[in-house]
Amino acid sequence: MRYDIRDQLSRRDAEITLEIDAPVPIGTDIEFVGNVTGWITLHNMGGEVAAWGHFEATALMECGRCLAGHEVPMSFDFSETCSFAQIDEPLAYTQVASEDERASIPLMDGDAVDLSELVRQLLVLHAPLRSLCRPDCKGICPQCGKNLNAGECDCEIDEVDPRLAPLRELLQ
Numbered sequence: 001m002r003y004d005i006r007d008q009l010s011r012r013d014a015e016i017t018l019e020i021d022a023p024v025p026i027g028t029d030i031e032f033v034g035n036v037t038g039w040i041t042l043h044n045m046g047g048e049v050a051a052w053g054h055f056e057a058t059a060l061m062e063c064g065r066c067l068a069g070h071e072v073p074m075s076f077d078f079s080e081t082c083s084f085a086q087i088d089e090p091l092a093y094t095q096v097a098s099e100d101e102r103a104s105i106p107l108m109d110g111d112a113v114d115l116s117e118l119v120r121q122l123l124v125l126h127a128p129l130r131s132l133c134r135p136d137c138k139g140i141c142p143q144c145g146k147n148l149n150a151g152e153c154d155c156e157i158d159e160v161d162p163r164l165a166p167l168r169e170l171l172q
């Protein structure tokens with residue numbers, strides 16, 4: 001996500017808005033479908049660069065109950081503090097710190113502005129931790145493993161606490 005805009009941003013108070021439509025940067029640990037889209041405005045504050053805008057992306061998540069892959073649309077506004085520092089080691093910033101303690105995000109790859117680290121951190125921050133394929137997902141049968149959304153299985157669900165099972169055998 002490199003943009004040849006360093007010269008247009010070099011003066012204090014210089015500002016530029018970019019339309020974004022690019023592949024998701026690597027290193028999010030999340031699978032995405034399609035591109036990240038939206039817009040971003042960069043504003044030279046003197047020492048640092050203010051960045052704000054709106055991004056959209058579609059995460060491919062596993063259902064928390066039945067494990068089915070399903071698409072989760074993400075759409076969020078953001079406002080971040082960045083700097084003209086070099087992204088010296090891509091993916092070296094794997095620990096995305098909490099909102100309060102985040103340092104300014106480096107923006108430069110050589111002479112070009114590179115938004116990949118910023119976008120990566122924002123997507124990780126806004127991705128859902130857990131998601132269901134549908135609100136009433138029935139999950140999978142713990143005994144036969146059948147996806148119960150496709151219909152009931154033939155298992156008789158054993159309600160007995162497994163720790164009590166030996167006791168029950170004695171009683172039979």
Ligand SMILES: [Zn+2]
Pocket residue numbers: 063064065066067068132133134137138139
């Ligand atoms: Zn599900």
Ligand SMILES: [Zn+2]
Pocket residue numbers: 141142143144145146153154155
């Ligand atoms: Zn079953």
